[in-house]
Amino acid sequence: MKDLLVQRPLSPALFRAGSLLMVLAALPHAWNLDFKVSGTFLLFVALRFLFWPQPEKSAPAWLMVALLAVSVMLVLYQADLTEGRQFGVTLLVLMAGMKLLEMKTRRDLYVLIFLGYFVLVTLFLFYQTLALTGYVLLISLGFTALLIGNNLAVEALPLKLLLRKSLVMVTASVPVMVLLFILFPRLDGPLWSLNLGSSSGTTGMSDNIRLGSISKLSQSREVAFRVRFKEIVPPPAQRYWRGMVLWHSDGKNWTRGQAHLPKRTFKAVTSVIDYEVTMEATNQHWLFPLDHVLYADSGMLMNADGEMGIPQPIERRFTWKGHSALRTESEPLSNREWQLGLQLPDGITLRTQQFATSLRGGNRSDEAVVEAALDYFNQQPFIYTLQPPLLGKHPVDQFLFETRKGFCEHYATSFVTLMRLADIPARVVVGYQGGELNPLGGHLVVRQSDAHAWAEVWLEGRGWTRVDPTAAVAPERIEHSIAVEDYADGSPITFDLGGASGFVAGFVNNLRWLRDNLQLKWHYWIVGFNNQRQQSLLQKLGLPQLDGYRLGLAAALGGIGLGALLFAIGLWPRRKEKDPLKKSYQHFKNKLEQGGLKIPPSTGPEDLNKLAIQAFPHKAGDIQAIMGQYIALRYGARPRRDMITALQSRVRRFHL
Amino acid sequence: MRIRFYDRWPCLEIHQAVGLASNRTLGTGQSGCRLTPGKGFMRQRLIQFLRVVRPEGGESTIGGRKIYILPTRYGLVFGVLLITLLVASINYANNPAFILTFLLTGVFIQAIFHTWRNLLDLHLHWQQADPVFAGETTFFHFQLHDPKGRAHYTIQLGFNEQDTVVAPCVDEHRKIVKIPFLSRQRGRLNPGRLTLETRFPLGLLRAWCYLETEAEAIIWPRPMEGQLEQTEPADEGSREGDRGVGTDDFTGYRGYRPGDSLAQVSWKALAGEKGLLVKQFGGDRVSQLWLDFDALSDHGTEQRLSILAHTVQTLSSQPVHYGLRLGDLEIAPGDGDSHRLQCLEALALYGESS
Known part of the structure; x- marks a missing residue:
């Protein structure tokens, strides 16, 4: 059968909702893309609503061709071809804008919605925060509602129905999503080499200091890294996070110098402290273990100076495990x-x-x-x-x-x-x-100011x-x-001594910690979920034998099975609220039958009335009243609650 | 050719074309439900294996096992989208992207069930079909409802290779859906398999099922203009004078009886609180004529029927009483809509048993 709906022109409501959602989906890209690209996208939207505000008429073909040429030129001119991410997203956003400009039928809306989902995913290439994820899920809920609206034959959009349906579907998809997220096999490296470009403006420690460079860094409240200790949390005075060792100075600048000998281990004198560090992106190789580090896990490097690093610069949040002791065995000086x-x-x-x-x-x-x-x-x-x-x-x-x-x-x-x-x-x-202990999460937050x-x-x-x-x-x-x-200019530094503050300040402080805690949890469990963490989670769940294709198979089957199960639960017949009138009537009939009246199954209320009066003439008044009321309520329009209650009590009082 | 006109006036010539309700191009093939022999055999064998909903007690209930479901074109595109998103997520090891990808995967799985459920438990009840002339589109009236009161949206109904209609079924009220069928031949029309399908809610999947129905429609012969010669005058004239029923002269009032035409109700009398009265007309001075199948001997059967159908249609709008002789069947002269329908039905079913 041919789909009757696709060819139909869009209703104005669908058209407007689609445009709005598309703009909202592309909105966060304004921070990621060149302003020329964002501007062009907005120009497309503006053109559509200025000149062709109705869905039936869209931009003419010659204009589309011209705009396509402009877009391609803009992409080639603006985008850095060596950086796939920026290039692809620029192209995608401009395509979405053009689709908006030429949208006309329900078929176009399908394409627009699919493009919208795609734009939403590309947002994660730039930021992976909890807030952005929430925003993306909200917009995709909207797109799903729009998809449902696109399949309704009506012109107006029954918003409540659409949102309810879409919410039901998306919510029911969450367990499948969780299952797939946990089970889907993670690769250690990318499928092809990525060039994400260097994100500018990351603050962090550099491997040489001039007088003044650290004090400058100290003015930033940005989080440098967060630490979760396994058991022992060292006291504040012992929280030194060792970075680089500077040997060489020309009087003003201090640098590391050259030729650092690799080293395997240092011997601990005090007890070993195990911890996990989640670092923010620094674009550098350095790691900051607790002083003094004992050994480096595989994939990380350590040298005789106790410096640690990884081969690739840290371009995104990165989590690693550290092993330190507050004191190590002394070694002879070379x-x-x-x-x-x-x-x-x-x-x-x-x-x-x-x-x-x-x-x-x-x-x-x-x-x-x-x-x-x-x-x-x-x-x-x-x-x-x-x-x-x-x-x-x-x-x-x-x-x-x-x-x-x-x-x-x-x-x-x-x-x-x-x-x-x-x-x-x-x-x-x-x-x-240093570092502040997050009282909610139990982890330590180390900031650039530290x-x-x-x-x-x-x-x-x-x-x-x-x-x-x-x-x-x-x-x-x-x-x-x-x-x-x-601090003020040149004045001595004051310290946050953590004294008791007012109630409001305390509340705000707690909120701050809550947010920090959420962020860490998010980065630990979601953003940083990788092969190792997947395996350790499966181990905890008692599924250690799953790996590779078995994991994939389990993910696929589990996803479909769980989806079916959820749906079946939704199908489960709900116990219907019994009709009170019917119940009352049945009650009355039971009483008559107990009194010895034989009621043939096909007897209607009118006949029952006659039958009962014949059988029990002494109760004729009561029977008449009950049956009259029942008939009026049953066949009348919109029975009133209080009248039903009256009937119920009358039936209850009825005795033969 | 001989048509006997029984008429008080000397001549009545019928030569204006009867305007047909439809302006469709008329096909010449067989009735739509039958399969043409060329491509038919394999399909026929296949169709035997199809799960088809069969009516029970006049009502067809769509059970879960009778529903087919496959992705639509957009479903396939959505699948490609999901794969692309997955590859991107893997490549960038981007876990939030994984979340959205898997969520959309879940939505697709949900869509399978929701689309299936949108057909499930629908009850379909055939009511009637509009009789039409061959070559016109008849509408089969079906009652659509869900006894559990669950809402079903955007259900597309249609007979095999016929136009389709879209209808929702949103509450427990029985909804009448009129499904078109382009008729080709006079006679009893069995529309064949009915297909119900839906793409709701997401349009990514198409669920459908086949229904066998008890529906049939009467298709009148295609009207054809033909020359009708007046021959002998009537040997049975009107003898009842001004009494009885007719349309000509007002003869008096009588009480309303159910079935009387509203056009003849005396509204003035009703407004004057005299009760519901019907104006009576004497009508026997109209011409009375017989349409005789055998009289059109130099035409083929179908042509004769067509000419007669055309004549009936034309005469029905004129102050004439006409009767029909069709082989053994004789319909006494009369007028009015039910008479016309009776005549046309007789013409439609000529030669068919029952």
């Missing part, structure tokens, strides 16, 4: 380390040199020298600030003796310089320090030892996060 650890930058002033010599004093031990230096920072009027004054040619000298205002990197670098002058091998370590730099010195018998000169100046920094919002 010649190379000895050399690098005593390298002196240029521009050391005599004053600094003399000060370093004075620290050493009369042959004091290395530990005592370190103590003395820390005491100096602690006792002299040093100020911890995010906006230190600019330093000139001899930054260490100027900082130590003149400005005395600085951020962690100032303290760390000058401390390391002092140690090297005093013949103690020392190096700068950058990374993060970026930190500290020093390590090599001490006989203890090996490389962490020394944090910042702690000597501002011990609160180590225990608490910086309240970045509060």
